[in-house]
Amino acid sequence: MYSFPDRGGRELTLRPEGTAPVCRAYVEHGMFKLTKPVKLWYYAPMFRYERPQAGRYREHYQFGAEALGSDDPLVDAEVIAMLGQIYDELEIGDLTLAVNSMGDAECRPAYTELLRDFLAVHADELCGECRERTVLNPLRTFDCKVESCRAVLAGAPHLVDHLCDPCRRHFDTVLELLRKVGLDPVLDFRLVRGLDYYTRTTFEYQSNSLGFAQSTIGGGGRYDGLVELIGGPPTPGFGFGSGLERVTLVSGLEEQEDEGPLAYVVTFTEEARADAFALTQHLRRELLIDAECDLVARSAKAQLKQAGRSGAELAVLVGLDDVAAGEVRVRDLDNGDEEDVAVDELGDWFDDWLDDDGLDGHGHHHGNGNGNPLGGNGGGEAS
Ligand SMILES: [Zn+2]
Ligand SMILES: [Zn+2]
Incomplete structure (x- = not known):
């Protein structure tokens, strides 16, 4: 111990x-x-x-x-x-x-005595520890790894027969x-x-x-x-x-590889960083989407590169000029397809995407929360 x-x-x-x-x-x-x-x-x-x-x-x-x-x-x-x-x-x-x-x-007591008598007869074939066990706890001699002890015990009376x-x-x-x-x-x-x-x-x-x-x-x-x-x-x-x-x-099971997040939130302006952060929290907490965002102030271009490297399947682009207020642009990192989606509707959008994509085995699920994390903080809309 x-x-x-x-x-x-x-x-x-x-x-x-x-x-x-x-x-x-x-x-x-x-x-x-x-x-x-x-x-x-x-x-x-x-x-x-x-x-x-x-x-x-x-x-x-x-x-x-x-x-x-x-x-x-x-x-x-x-x-x-x-x-x-x-x-x-x-x-x-x-x-x-x-x-x-x-x-x-x-x-068991009668058997223990029987075993003790047997071990006493074979004492000179036993290791020192087993000679001690013979007196204190003869059953423990069955644990001994010493070859001569194992040989003796193979011929010992066995409890299951008594x-x-x-x-x-x-x-x-x-x-x-x-x-x-x-x-x-x-x-x-x-x-x-x-x-x-x-x-x-x-x-x-x-x-x-x-x-x-x-x-x-x-x-x-x-x-x-x-x-x-x-x-x-x-x-x-x-x-x-x-x-x-x-x-x-x-175990024959394969070690599971780290699949990376499902979504990587990319910020296009300095002002939109807080929105991107809030959106990432929303994805994680309300929609139960595995999401990441930039934490080291990379440029938008470097963030996109990082999104690909992270293994993410989707990039969520925040702060683009040509995206309507209350919407974000979602890019499929496999094929480059893009779609503008209202933040309010991201939950349904992810549902549909996961169904179509057939990648639900990926383990991403999300709940029913549909709130808009970008709303209510003034100037928070992507513009
Ligand atoms: Zn019994
Ligand atoms: Zn022994």
Whole structure:
């Protein structure tokens, strides 16, 4: 964790993950009174103090969701399937869905003893850390990356084979539901979490692309003991967290190019600068048109050049002598077509233009505001 003393000597730790804070909020704000399950989500920066590597940073963003108040296996399956759907929509291919069950307070203690005995027999094949874990938290030995430890643990008794009947039924139902919606869960006995509040289902989506060996891009599980641990009423919970940086690395989506504004407002006289500014604000705020104007006092000619360079499709010319009062001249920067349009009618004009142009995929939309930003300030008309 990212821990340090602040200037007042207080020991601080930056938030390492999202589930515990969500559970704390659930308790603090009395959400246990709401209809269950309570479904919550977050997208927030998280911190960890470790050597940064590809897709892993000390500050990173995580999105996650938690469903609180039901231990029904449908909740497990729904959350797992939802994360799979999110990854599908982000065009992440070559994913493995790994799952495991942690059991519960009924069956895990006996299994933990069994594992401890097994590890004690193999102590000289384990790394120093795992020998310590054997005593303190034997389940954590499954996390070890040391080859000899991994070899030992492959032959260890696995929790999923030692579940009590209710845990077994719960896990089987989760697996069945996942298969029913076309997912292909693969049992991974290494998917264990060392803390007591984790129960039953754990899962991870692992990506095999981009040269990461089975890198996890998101995962989570059931934590039926956590809310109570934090001081709330006994409340089962299930959720996931997913690191955005890793997801971005494996996503098949193209990076979106900056398309530039739709309209560039060009000023032809010094006096019309304020009008051009007001018109740009009007386009943005009332018509929701992506618009820019000159901010460095360029000549009209240089502004037109800048309009083209910015990627704008239209130039709105303000302050021309031969344009009637209350109107502006709109130039299509693709073909040079020009049309004089009353400022009052710009909203409809942009509507028609976007329809005809068929470029609405561009993402420009505008509202119904039709006020005249050039009116009411005396001498504001283009003349
Ligand atoms: Zn080890
Ligand atoms: Zn059990």
